[in-house]
Amino acid sequence: xxxxxxxxxxxxxxxxxxxxxxxxxxxxxxxxxxxxxxxxxxxxxxxxxxxxxxxxxxxxxxxxxxxxxxxxxxxxxxxxxxxxxxxxxxxxxxxxxxxxxxxxxxxxxxxxxxxxxxxxxxxxxxxxxxxxxxxxxxxxxxxxxxxxxxxxxxxxxxxxxxxxxxxxxxxxxxxxxxxxxxxxxxxxxxxxxxxxxxxxxxxxxxxxxxxxxxxxxxxxxxxxxxxxxxxxxxxxxxxxxxxxxxxxxxxxxxxxxxxxxxxxxxxxxxxxxxxxxxxxxxxxxxxxxxxxxxxxxxxxxxxxxxxxxxxxxxxxxxxxxxxxxxxxxxxxxxxxxxxxxxxxxxxxxxxxxxxxxxxxxxxxxx
Numbered sequence: 001x002x003x004x005x006x007x008x009x010x011x012x013x014x015x016x017x018x019x020x021x022x023x024x025x026x027x028x029x030x031x032x033x034x035x036x037x038x039x040x041x042x043x044x045x046x047x048x049x050x051x052x053x054x055x056x057x058x059x060x061x062x063x064x065x066x067x068x069x070x071x072x073x074x075x076x077x078x079x080x081x082x083x084x085x086x087x088x089x090x091x092x093x094x095x096x097x098x099x100x101x102x103x104x105x106x107x108x109x110x111x112x113x114x115x116x117x118x119x120x121x122x123x124x125x126x127x128x129x130x131x132x133x134x135x136x137x138x139x140x141x142x143x144x145x146x147x148x149x150x151x152x153x154x155x156x157x158x159x160x161x162x163x164x165x166x167x168x169x170x171x172x173x174x175x176x177x178x179x180x181x182x183x184x185x186x187x188x189x190x191x192x193x194x195x196x197x198x199x200x201x202x203x204x205x206x207x208x209x210x211x212x213x214x215x216x217x218x219x220x221x222x223x224x225x226x227x228x229x230x231x232x233x234x235x236x237x238x239x240x241x242x243x244x245x246x247x248x249x250x251x252x253x254x255x256x257x258x259x260x261x262x263x264x265x266x267x268x269x270x271x272x273x274x275x276x277x278x279x280x281x282x283x284x285x286x287x288x289x290x291x292x293x294x295x296x297x298x299x300x301x302x303x304x305x306x307x308x309x310x311x312x313x314x315x316x317x318x319x320x321x322x323x324x325x326x327x328x329x330x331x332x333x334x335x336x337x338x339x340x341x342x343x344x345x346x347x348x349x350x351x352x353x354x355x356x357x358x359x360x361x362x363x364x365x366x
Contacts, residue, residue, distance in 0.1 A: 157303030
């Protein structure tokens with residue numbers, strides 16, 4: 001009889017959660033060669049990152065059912081059908097919009113013995129305010145999350161906020177840091193051509209317009225330098241206009257989003273990150289920058305002290321205080337920071353953390 005693990009999520013676009021899903025699925029080929037993984041995507045499309053999946057027993061299924069009612073209810077019904085038909089041994093659900101339907105199914109199909117592992121990768125209480133029916137979701141989290149077999153959180157700060165919403169048994173929560181494989185590759189001695197780089201979704205919550213304005217001030221003060229922005233999103237046209245209007249095309253280069261960020265980070269000295277303080281979880285791109293030798297300069301956000309030690313593995317400054325002169329000083333003194341940052345990633349954020357996820361899915365594997 002086949003054994004299944006189900007993973008529901010929105011898509012496999014470039015981003016932190018899709019990257020984690022792909023890494024976990026690929027490692028499952030080694031740890032669980034007898035398991036078939038069904039990745040159930042609500043808004044999937046074939047030009048996403050699914051080509052990076054190397055596990056031959058993993059299949060990606062895009063939801064497409066033209067049912068006569070709302071797409072979200074139809075997707076939930078489709079998830080429940082998959083649970084009923086395939087009888088999974090475990091379900092790994094990222095974030096409350098996908099965890100809640102699965103936990104409800106655990107109560108509905110009470111005779112089916114499957115584990116539910118929830119990965120809560122953002123500040124739930126904060127992000128609920130931006131979701132549909134936030135009060136209803138808050139009540140559902142309080143009622144259903146305690147029935148999860150395990151709840152995985154990437155930082156203590158996220159765990160503390162989640163506990164304000166629901167009473168989770170201590171033995172069900174696990175703090176597992178995000179990971180990257182990039183620290184295993186030695187740093188090349190090639191010249192780093194960009195003083196400043198930023199990589200990420202070009203959306204308002206990431207403040208890319210502030211970043212390009214900061215880069216503009218920097219290159220005007222230091223004309224022989226250049227910067228790069230890598231990403232796509234709603235703010236991209238505005239950023240392009242800014243670069244063109246200020247005639248900065250030779251100094252600030254805009255590249256499309258890519259799943260291979262290392263090719264850019266290994267050519268940069270400073271990685272600038274200016275997030276919304278209350279919404280940022282544990283950004284994978286910070287680990288990737290640290291692993292590739294690009295020193296992180298970030299403004300304060302919840303949980304940042306679990307990732308960076310100011311002045312040792314990066315620079316953490318209060319909101320709205322990053323200046324061109326501060327970055328210039330960081331550029332001149334980034335050598336020692338590189339070493340500490342890479343050492344932190346190797347010790348705390350290695351791919352071994354993936355196996356901790358897998359042990360939560362099946363307690364017979366460690």
